[in-house]
Amino acid sequence: GAVVSQHPSWVICKSGTSVKIECRSLDFQATTMFWYRQFPKQSLMLMATSNEGSKATYEQGVEKDKFLINHASLTLSTLTVTSAHPEDSSFYICSASRGPLSNYGYTFGSGTRLTVV
């Protein structure tokens, strides 16, 4: 149980276009999901907290107008990278928890590798 599916697993897009990444909890409902970004040879950096039915909470330094997050249902959160540029090329990962963190660890998606050319 506790599977998080992320799609697509990789995407190449042209500079200036927008890319949407989906994160789905397959066998549980997740009121909260998290989006991370990871550059090569670096650790995961939390970008934002996605809350079902409300606005996402962004970490300091993350542009909310560039990284649009929508959490329209209890099983789906989407991250849209708008007007992508080569510096947005990165590994994007989502995570979700099926319940209180004390009882359940977070489950992570398999990640999406974005390359902007």
Added chain:
Amino acid sequence: DAKTTQPTSMDCAEGRAANLPCNHSTISGNEYVYWYRQIHSQGPQYIIHGLKNNETNEMASLIITEDRKSSTLILPHATLRDTAVYYCIVRGRSSNTGKLIFGQGTTLQVKP
């Protein structure tokens, strides 16, 4: 949430136990210790977590010192597939933010 310190890298021979240390000297009474690992180009995988008692599951054992200022993750019989970056994270059980903040972790290389 308390800060953690881990060695940058470690090697382990295949079949031997891998012992990964983590220092969390500023941990408070209600904070748990979580371990995740990330195999190259994949999302992190939950391994184990604990508060003060030692914990064991099918993947690993977690040994927490009596003063809770440090812990050790033990992979009893490391295989080549255990090569990954291992993250030790300290987080409060009642934290309202729900965030998991990753440090730099330990790169474990299991060698044949």
